[in-house]
């Protein structure tokens with residue numbers, strides 16, 4: 249049985265939405281004095297996500313916790329700041345994942361079946377030495393799993409049988425949490441949400457949050473870029489650039505690889521977006537948010553780095569590796585090696601002028 | 610190309626085709642709110658079927674040496690068979706190709722279609738036979754559509770995962786039941802009776818070790834000593850991994866690393882050769898069933914699973930029966946259409962059955978003569 253505490257922990261439960269609807273409250277009602285706790289808690293949740301602090305669940309007063317979630321979301325959507333949406337989604341997903349990992353299998357199964365319309369079964373199979381705790385439909389798995397950038401999440405490396413993907417409990421918890429994050433983020437581009445404005449009475453709270461967000465954002469936009477040096481780009485990244493330039497749409501992994509690569513060699517968000525501009529199904533808003541996220545301006549403060557060669561290889565992205573490739577295991581390492589080589593050779597050939605190191609080799 | 614057409618009924622479509630008589634007719638794999646809207650936003654994408662394209666062009670068959678040629682546009686070097694990725698002489702990638710299909714090509718394409726259905730779609734993806742629509746493309750292969758409402762809204766990233774799965778892209782045997790255990794060199798592994806790639810890898814290793822030569826094995830494991838050990842203990846090795854439960858240790862002298870290498874080499878033979886670009890597209894143009902292919906004058910034929918085995922495209926897809934025409938043949942390899950076989954031939958005039966003549970004309974290999 250799912251109790252009120254569960255609804256407080258897992259706002260994606262259908263019952264949590266039903267609970268709120270049952271109270272028949274509008275967002276403006278929450279501005280009333282009897283809900284000051286709810287407002288305080290909602291502001292706190294958004295604040296913590298902006299500051300990158302760990303958000304924990306307040307279960308001592310589950311009703312306040314439950315009601316504070318939609319209000320926190322309202323603040324986030326009303327801010328119209330994409331990176332804030334993403335950041336909030338990430339911290340909520342993290343909080344939920346942590347809670348989910350504490351749950352016994354039977355409870356996880358119940359939660360899995362009562363949230364996204366998924367059909368989940370627990371304890372399905374023991375294979376040789378390993379036990380896989382859950383199974384869910386492959387099409388549902390594929391709604392979420394392509395978000396993960398690790399080879400072991402590839403469908404090819406999952407146990408797929410009879411239309412079901414089999415997962416360990418901890419992976420299942422991760423998948424659920426990631427889906428929560430996806431849904432928060434995707435909703436932001438829906439018409440209804442984009443048009444959403446906060447009731448006047450709540451505006452002062454939002455303004456406080458916006459100010460804090462501005463301050464934090466500033467700290468992520470330092471370090472002047474040095475820019476991309478053509479002759480040092482590894483073949484894998486060149487191939488993706490070629491595909492993009494000719495308007496081909498490329499895989500999620502390819503987008504991730506090129507974005508992380510460019511950001512890490514010091515290109516800016518705009519430079520990266522320009523590369524994507526030719527692709528037919530280019531969605532500027534969505535792409536910008538993804539690139540900003542990877543650049544560490546939003547969501548987690550960590551800057552992502554590109555996948556290693558063996559990961560790229562297993563995604564079929566390592567094409568035409570050359571001599572330098574045999575010396576490296578990471579595309580960034582390739583880039584640095586080439587830069588060093590160029591500087592050595594270029595320094596002699598180009599004399600004192602230098603010429604900016606734009607090799608054409 | 611005329612695009613964005615919308616028809617209120619199958620009859621309206623048929624009438625349109627009769628009046629316009631286009632060389633090729635396609636429909637979109639996508640479902641739209643308003644198919645006739647000129648741009649994607651206006652169309653309102655609702656979802657799309659999952660489509661697989663199996664095309665003999667993508668499969669390097671031996672017969673290609675008999676009927677395919679390529680020529681480098683940069684240096685003029687030329688050769689027969691499956692075209693290389695780049696010119697072996699000058700390294701440029703601009704190659705001009707002339708390709709044909711023969712019975713062998715179409716047989717291989719059919720085998721791939723069966724592999725996709727029987728080895729992947731039904732057992733692994735849990736798709737039922739009646740949810741699979743098969744269509745001979747009218748030229749070099751087959752289209753398979755998976756008609757399951759639950760996957761219609763799947764995005765391109767998800768579809769790519771499906772394509773990678775059947776092609777075995779990114780396969781890591783270590784995620785499929787192999788595990789080193791404390792004792793040095795000893796390890797556990799999957800069971801041939803397991804489902805998915807896990808069982809497939811075990812079966813592939815079994816099949817590979819059953820038939821490989823020591824030379825081949827040496828190249829795969831990159832060690833003469835390991836190849837020697839496995840080949841000397843071949844029977845024992847096979848018996849061990851086939852036992853219930855399987856026993857992957859037992860023979861000293863090779864490590865998990867070697868078995869992983871064997872697994873990857875062996876699994877490659879079990880992957881399915883599809884054109885992945887078609888699968889990951891969420892709005893692909895597909896030849897309309899029962900229309901003619903503009904390059905062959907053959908019919909795109911919709912088939913049931915039960916009909917696939919006995920289907921002979923070069924007979925069953927012939928649209929023009931009876932009658933003959935005179936053509937001037939510029940150049941062609943041996944070709945069969947229906948019961949008529951001819952070639953290789955070049956620079957000759959001949960009188961041939963109508964379907965045969967139209968095939969050559971559509972391929973651009975002949976001109977009509979009166």
Ligand code: SF4
Nearest residue numbers: 482484557566573579
């Ligand atoms: S070896 Fe590494 S750097 Fe070189 S092309 Fe492959 S993935 Fe890129």
Ligand SMILES: [Zn+2]
Nearest residue numbers: 681684696699
């Ligand atoms: Zn050449």
Ligand SMILES: [Zn+2]
Nearest residue numbers: 672711713714
């Ligand atoms: Zn052939």
